[in-house]
Structures are given as structure tokens and as C-alpha cells.
Amino acid sequence: xxxxxxxxxxxxxxxxxxxxxxxxxxxxxxxxxxxxxxxxxxxxxxxxxxxxxxxxxxxxxxxxxxxxxxxxxxxxxxxxxxxxxxxxxxxxxxxxxxxxxxxxxxxxxxxxxxxxxxxxxxxxxxxxxxxxxxxxxxxxxxxxxxxxxxxxxxxxxxxxxxxxxxxxxxxxxxxxxxxxxxxxxxxxxxxxxxxxxxxxxxxxxxxxxxxxxxxxxxxxxxxxxxxxxxxxxxxxxxxxxxxx
Numbered sequence: 001x002x003x004x005x006x007x008x009x010x011x012x013x014x015x016x017x018x019x020x021x022x023x024x025x026x027x028x029x030x031x032x033x034x035x036x037x038x039x040x041x042x043x044x045x046x047x048x049x050x051x052x053x054x055x056x057x058x059x060x061x062x063x064x065x066x067x068x069x070x071x072x073x074x075x076x077x078x079x080x081x082x083x084x085x086x087x088x089x090x091x092x093x094x095x096x097x098x099x100x101x102x103x104x105x106x107x108x109x110x111x112x113x114x115x116x117x118x119x120x121x122x123x124x125x126x127x128x129x130x131x132x133x134x135x136x137x138x139x140x141x142x143x144x145x146x147x148x149x150x151x152x153x154x155x156x157x158x159x160x161x162x163x164x165x166x167x168x169x170x171x172x173x174x175x176x177x178x179x180x181x182x183x184x185x186x187x188x189x190x191x192x193x194x195x196x197x198x199x200x201x202x203x204x205x206x207x208x209x210x211x212x213x214x215x216x217x218x219x220x221x222x223x224x225x226x227x228x229x230x231x232x233x234x235x236x237x238x239x240x241x242x243x244x
Contacts, residue, residue: 001027002027003025003026003027004027005028006029006094007022007027007028007030008029008030008031008108008112009029010031010032011031011034012034013029013031014032014033014034014037016056017066019056019078020074020075020078021074023093028092028093029093030090030092030094030108030109031090031091032089032090032109033082033090039089041082050083051082051083051097051102052081052082052083053080053081053095054079055077055078055079056077056080057077058074058075079095080092080093081093081094081095083102083105084102085103085105085106086106090105090106114169118150121150121173121174122150125173125177126177128142128143128146131143153177153180156180156203156206157171157173157176157206159203160203160204160207163203163204163207164203164204164207166207171206171211172211175206175209176206179205179209186198187199
């Protein structure tokens, strides 16, 4: 990141050391406030309802990932802005309340969740959870291919939404992946007008797969199938075969 970029992360990054280091690089932050941090909006500089500036004092205990010298070089205090929106408390180093309204900042942070969902789509729905290449250059190519395929499908979803007056984010990416896989098998031998007609039908099908509310109850995040009681393969397979 470079100076002026806004860093948004989860509440575990909301620590004195991380914020001070980023302030030194002129990188503003926007985090949910850490659960252990207590807020008293009656203190500090009043900016509005449940919105204020407050000075954080450097803790006596340094983080385990920092050296004593680096920690001692940090300032003794930093000024941050704490605000609440819909019961959730945020922290930011964007101190100008008029230039950066708290409602807009909270809405911007909500958009961050889409990035998390997109990473999940790439890893899970597109099968990139386990990389199969071994050499670094081939791993880079494998990741690049997944990102290329993701962008192509997102582009088709955007085109389908535009043609059928839908919002791209309201169309199912997972269904689009399945449609593309099935359509690719059927379009191999098509040319000319047949191919154009098939592509139109594909975009129409994509536009009809809207994201709906989950009908079933939330399921436990647990693995049903138990792994077999064999040790993990911790060395290359050819070395393991030689030891037998």
C-alpha cells in the first residue's frame, strides 16, 4: 500500500502498534473497534452524536511480533476517531467528520465484505482451494488462470444483467459457473449464427439465476466424514515410497 490508500480490516487489526505504524506511512485505516476496547463518548473532542476524537496511549506491553527497539520508536500516543453506527463501533484515522461522514464510512466498510465473498467464490466455487502445481512460476500461472476465468464469468454476468435490466451482484455466480461449464460442452462445434444464438441463451439463463434467501436453516460448520486413521504425508511421495 502507498500513502493515501485506505486500509479496511477486521477488528483484530485494531491495535495501537498497527495503527501507529500505518499513521507513520500516512495510510488511513477503518476498523471495527476491538471487543476488549471500551468506549466512552463523553471523553475526547466531540464531533457529533456518538462520534469523537480520542487519544490512545501506548500500552506498556509490546506485541510479540515487534522488537523492543521498534516498539520504543512508536509515539507515546496517537489520535484516533471512534464513532458508532447502528450499534456497531468503528475506529478510523480519518479525523475530519465533515469530510468523512460516519454513515458513509460505515457503508464503505460493509462493501468490504463483498471482497471476502469474492475470495470464497474463487477458492471454493472455482476449485482453487488446493493448488496442484509445484514450481513457483507454475503456481503463479495457475492462480492467474483462476483469476482470468473469474473475471470472464463476472464480465458475462455484468453483460447479462445489462441486457435484462438486472443488478450484477444480485445474480448467482455459482449458477453462472455451472452454466458456463455446461454451455462450453455444447458450444464446441457451433459457429456463426448458431454460436451467437447460444451465447444469447446463455446470458439469458445467467440473468434468470438470481440470488435468493436461504430456505433451509443455518447448518453447523462441521465435517461429517471422518478422515481415515493414517498419518499425514509430510514428505514428497517418491521419498516416502523409498522408505517402504
